[in-house]
Structures are given as C-alpha cells and as structure tokens.
Amino acid sequence: MTPVELSRTVLHAVRRAVDEGELAVAVLPERVVVAPPGPGGCGDYATNVALQLARPAGQPAPALAELLRTRLLRTDGISDVVVTGPGFLNISLDGDADGRLVRDILRAGLRYGHSDTLAGQTVELHAAHDARAVVLMDTVARVLRSQGARPRLTCAGPPEDAWVRILGVPSDIPSDIPAGIGTGIGTGAPLRPVPAPADPTPLGRDAARWALLLPAPHDRPHIGDSRSEQHLAQRETNPLFRVRYAHARTRALLRNAADLGFTPEPGPLTPEGDGPLTLEPGPLTSDGDGPVTVDGEAQGLIQLLADHPRVLAATAAHRAPDRLARHLVAVADALAPLLPSVLPLGDEKPSAAHRARLALAEAAGTVLAGGLSLLGIDAPEHL
Secondary structure (H helix, E strand, O other): HHHHHHHHHHHHHHHHHHHOOOOOOOOOOOOOOOOOOOOOOOOOOOEEEEHHHHHHHHOHHHHHHHHHHHOOOOOOOOEHHHHOOOOOOEEEEOOHHHHHHHHHHHHHHHOOOOOOOOOOOEEEEEEOOOOHHHHHHHHHHHHHHOOOOEEEEEEEEOOOOHHOOOOOOOOOOOOOOOOOOOOOOOOOOOOOOOOOOOOOHHHHHEEEEEEEHHOOOOOOOOOOOOOOOHHOOOOOHHHHHHHHHHHHHOOOOHHHHHHHHHOOOOOOOOOOOOOOOEEOEEEOOOOOOOOOEEEHHHHHHHHHHHHHHHHHHHHHHOOOOOHHHHHHHHHHHHHHHHHHHOOOOOOOOOOHHHHHHHHHHHHHHHHHHHHHHHHHHOOOOOO
C-alpha cells in the first residue's frame, strides 16, 4: 500500500463513519496527509486527521481517533493502528506491504504513479518565447497528462526549429495568448522561469533538458558557464549520469539474471533465518564510514518508490519539474548500494532473496525510466 493509497483508505474510513452516522462533519477534507511517524510515534505512517476533524465534529480528538482506528483495523493491508499523543493515528502495514508495492510498480510499468485525479480538467499553459520556458511547459504538460488533465499549450511566439529538433518540444504550439491568461501565479499564469544564460542546444536533448529542468524555475541553470560541461560528464558528480547509470544497471542485472536462470520475484530481501546481509563500504554505498545492510538501505529506497505518486501529483500541482528531477536523483542514490547484492557471487546459487532484490531493482529502474520519460529524457538500456 503506497502513501497515496493509504491516504485514500483513511479518507474512505472517515466518509464511511459519516455515512453511517458515527461522525457528524459538514465538510470533509479533500485528502488526508500521511507521513512517517514523528517523535513518540510508531508504525509505518501517521496521520493527524482526527485532530483536524475534532473541532468540526464536536468530539475529542482521542475519541475520534479510536473510532477511526476500529475501522482501519478491518482494512486489508493494515496490521495495526495505535493512537498516540493528542490523537495521532499511527498505522502499521502488514508484513508483505513492501512486496505488494514492488508488484504494483512492476504491474503498472512506466505508468506507475499516473492517476485520474485531474481527469476532465483543461489546464491552460502559456510560455514566454524562450527555450527554457518552452521546455518547462512541455514537461509540465507531460506530467499533467499523467494525472489525467488535458493541458492546452500556447507560446508567445512559434518555437524555434532547434528547440523542436534538438530539445524535443512540440512543433505545433500555437503562438496566440488565449483569453483568461493572466500574469499571476495561479493555474493560468504564464510560465516565466529564469532564462538560460546561453543556448542549451549544444548539450543535446537529454543533457539540455536536464540542465533546464533540474534547477527550480526561479534559479538560474548552469549553461554556458564553467559548470556547463558537467551535464555531459560520465561521472558520479553528474546527477543525470547517476540516474541514467542506475537505470542501465538495473537492465543489465535483469539480463545477467536471465543468463543465470532466475527471474525477479518480490519477497524478503534476506534469506529467512539469516541475519541482515552486510555490504562492505565502497563507492556504491551511501556511507563510506562503515558497512550497511541490505534491509536498512532497502527501506529508504522503498519509501522513495512509495512516494513517487505523490511527487508526480506535486509536480503537476506546482508546475515544478525540478521536484521530479530531484526525486529521481534520490531514487538512484538510494538504489546504488543495493546493486552489488542482487546477483549471486562465486558458487552461490540464486535464492529467493536474490529474486526479491532483483524485483526491487527492477521496480526502481521502472520508476527511473518512467520519471525520465516524463522529463522528455531517454532512459538507456546500456550506458
């Protein structure tokens, strides 16, 4: 169960309580925020929905939390719910939650995180006649479509031929300004990021789009300065290289596993009855000061994978592709320490744990490929 699914589950419990007369609230929240528990909390996720509803419902928050706790305990995928503090609900997912997440990602493929949240909505996007603004608009439109919206694009002038050929922006963007487009920061506000200080096209499509999209729209991209060449560098200091390399590694692992006669299958990452598998520190681990464990590193990665739908929704809502780009970097960096443990070593035979690690790596690679595709960037099979 992903955080988005858990949020919907909690909201459904609230609505059922209202429908059945256990809770009297005139206006229900549109969404419920779930997050890792804070100090004093427990379980996998926590929510303050009972505190939110206590005043409008005219009930003490702890009593309201107990009401929702009873309902949530009857939900598949939830193993325990504990009320702490003034009325926080702390939710534990059942033991196979991680496996279900990996299965959900592999089943959805590149569409993992896509939704119909904005279905039926037409969103007007207008960009200045500037390479960065048009690339930003094109990317925002891709993410909006992933959430079910119908973006309508216009530009202050026809896109330059090089922007179409090299940067991959649509060639048919109308150059008129539709009625209703204003100059504020709302849904219809023109997209006016800080322009690139130099022509981005010499970097090529993938590096140029990344250089334009990774900085927040109000930040200046590093193009044409001393750091411009880092976008093309095949080394770990280049975040685009880390993302694409991590994806390519997952594809290579799948090919190598097939040669060894085994396939991915979600499940426990360490053999049953064994202690945690330790990875020796090195360039692919996240901590060079000591060993790390597969299970410990995997939890950070799994949290990031579970968060991907929320990141896509936030990227669409805020018209901010930099959020998605930074998320992909975090996924790639969390995946790196696990890669050396995926395949059996020496005379070791492939085990259920190897199949589970391979499935997790494939799921991470799928999220990376899907995210890069929404940014308009290629996810190579080989690198």
